[in-house]
Amino acid sequence: MDSWIHPALFFFIGSLLIPFVKGKARTFLILLIPVLSIIDVAVMTEGVYGTFSFLGTTIVLGRVDKLSLIFAWVFTIMAFLGALYALHVKEDGHHAAGSFYIGSSLGAIFAGDYLTLFIFWEIMAFSSVFLIWYRKEKKSIDAGYRYLLVHVFGGLCFFAGMMLYAYKTGGFAFERIGQTGAGLPEYLILAGFALNAAVIPLHAWLPDAYPESTVEGAVLMCAFTTKTAVYVLARGFPGFEVLAILGTAMTVYGVFYAVIENDMRRVLAYHIISQVGYMVAGVGIGTELALNGACAHAFAHILYKALLFMGAGAVLYMTGTAKLSKLGGLYKYMPLTMIFYVIGAISISGFPLFSGFVSKSMIVASAHEEGRLVLMSLMNLAGIGTFLSVGLKVTYFAFFSKEAPIQAKEPPKNMLWAMGLTSALCFIIGVYPDALYALLPFSVEYRPYTLPHISEMLQILSFTGLVFFLLVKKLAPEDKMNLDMDIFYRYGGRAFMWIDVHIISVIDSYWGELYKVLGLKAIFKNAQLSYSFDRKIIDGVVDGSALGVRGIGGVVKKLQTGKIQTYMGLAILFFVLIVWYIIRDM
Amino acid sequence: MNILKCIESLRRNIKALRNVLIVYLVVLVIFDVVIHIGAHGHYFVDNIPAFWTMFGIIGCFLLIKVGKGIAHQFLSKDEDFYG
DSSP, X not given: OOOOOOTXXXXXXXXXXXXXXXXXXXXHHHHHHHHHHHHHHHHOOSEEEEEEEETTEEEEEXXXXXXXXXXXXXXXXXXXXXXXXXXXXXXXXXXXXHHHHHHHHHHHHHOOBHHHHHHHHHHHXXXXXXXXXXXXXXXXXXXXXXXXXXXXXXXXXXXXXHHHHHHHHSSOBOOOOOSTTOOHHHHHHHHHHHHHTTOTTSOXXXXXXXXXXXXXXXXXXXXXXXXXXXXXXXXXXXXXXXXXXXXXXXXXXXXXXXXXXXXXXXXXXXXXXXXXXXXXXXXXXXXXXXXXXXXXXXXXXXXXXXXXXXXXXXXXXXXXXXXXXXXXXXXXXXXXXXXXXXXXXXXXXXXXXXXXXXXXXXXHHHHHHTTOHHHHHHHHHHHHHHIIIIIIIHHHHHHSSSOOSSXXXXXXXXXXXXXXXXXXXXXXXXXXXXXXXXXXXXXXXXXOOOHHHHHHHHHXXXXXXXXXXXXXXXXXXXXXXXXXXXXHHHHHHHHHHXXXXXXXXXXXXXHHXXXXXXXXXXXXXXXXXXXXXXXXXXXXXXXXHHHHHHHHHHHHXXXXXXXXXXXXXXXXXXXXXXXXXXXXXX | OHHHHHHHHHHHTHHHHHHHHHHHHHHXXXXXXXXXXXXXXXSHHHHSTTHHHXXXXXXXXXXXXXXXXXXXXXXXXXXXXXX
16 A cells, blocks of 8 residues: 655655745745644554665565554644744754654654664754754854764664674564563664663763753754654563663652752753653563553653743743743743743643643553552652652742842743643643543553542642742752763763874874884885886786786876866766666666 | 732732641541542552652652752762863
8 A cells, every 4th residue: 555655754845845935935834844744644544654675675664553653643743833832943944954853753763674763863863963053052062062972872882783683683674672582782772772762871961962952942852852762662672671670760860860950951851861761661661551651651741841841941032041040030021931831840740630640650550560669669759859840949940939030021922822732732631631542552441530549649749849848948059060971971082082182193193203214114125126026027927918007097197186076076976886786786 | 911910919828828738738638548448459558548648758858858968969060060
């Protein structure tokens, strides 16, 4: 059946068209791209599409099943909300990079083989980095380079694992991998995936880069990279014990940093680690309820985390800072922004009637069902930290606490609309969870609204609130930054540069000298020997050939003009020939 | 604006608000004790009334104290630490 259109196509083509339209048509186009993709996902039926053979392997562009569909749904909906939020952005490149990024993440979730997945995986990293660089500040440019280097490292782990895996199994098919029998290839792939999911200790890129990205870029980035990684983990590695443990550790690690951080967007970025931790733990627990929970939580999380980043972004956009130590009293100037932010905060904390309550609890319940009470308690501890940091601390210190040191206005209308729509979705999922549950990959009976569960969540959250107000002075934000794992590669990079400058280049120049003094003499000697050998013996034997070689040499000499355009022309010609040669063989 | 007036009036009546919230917390604990009467869960955490109240208080206290403690001892640096 060929009636399947890859939703990524809309984003790829759209991103190329954006620079050529202006005014209202441009606004229309930017919103039309995600709308078309949502319709595309809505009419899609399950099956395998876009299969063809390439260099002896089978490429699958479109594996459509329940698992990929739920991610496609939330990705395309988020693409619309993100586009609406970013409508005021003037730079075409920003929109184009965003579209490319979203398109490639859709490409990754529909990929049925490792080769396709790898290509889209890399496009994601290289297109999303522009959302950091468009902030156009030195900090952002530095953070962008670090982001890129870390992702290239992750990509290389993935690539090495993929090649070893193909060697081991004889193919690139991307299927579920069992924990028993998994060796180096599987764990290398797992490490590559885990880096994108910000699994500790491979997480530091996230809180390093996201707070330095553009206001609108952060809203997109917080949704796609980590959740694509959750998808591939759920597809390939369910039931891996290491994920259950590291995932739970992530939930606590993330909130720990969120409690002590000062920058609003860095609090939220650390909090992504915590929330993705629930999903990774769900994948690691690996039961049907847990996997359903991971998918449901990814869906709900994308929406409310984007909402929180929209709120924090609006504050940054209107006041020029996201540092809690410099903010306060904003409820007077940005009441709507505050209400939308609070809706995001109570959704993420898991208050009844909002989306976190119906999704996060599935994962906690699956840990409970499996008798893993330590994991369950740690997840609930992270739930406390969630409400404490994102819900109470940020809301209190940004919107209340002291009189406003910075006066501001509500953000542009398109931002408010995006926040309003996202808030509505968080609420709808909370009161009507069956709409979300219908999309889940497994049919599991789960009821979030039971009396013990409501009582449990309300107790945890309400008494967290009590302790917060008793200890609020302890939590006063400070103008500090906190060390994290990135210290290793920040200092590692400096150490590498030091070794390069002080040792390698010194050795290199000594080597050059040595070569000049000893090597040249040896070469001259050698040349003399071979010259006389050539002259006296070879020429005597094959006299005619020397003349012929001299003739070809003349032609080659003409090609070596020293002009760069000649070399480039030749290189392109050569490349075309190789491509033609490969295609002919297919 | 109406939202603003609501918030302002809540801030003016902060003491009344505090009392309402205290009553709410008490009701919450009583509610949990009531739903535990005659109920038997799988694990011990399911059978202790107001377990999550204690968990919330102790957990939040530890997070703030330990978090800020470690930050002040080891993690916090000046903002231009990396230059």
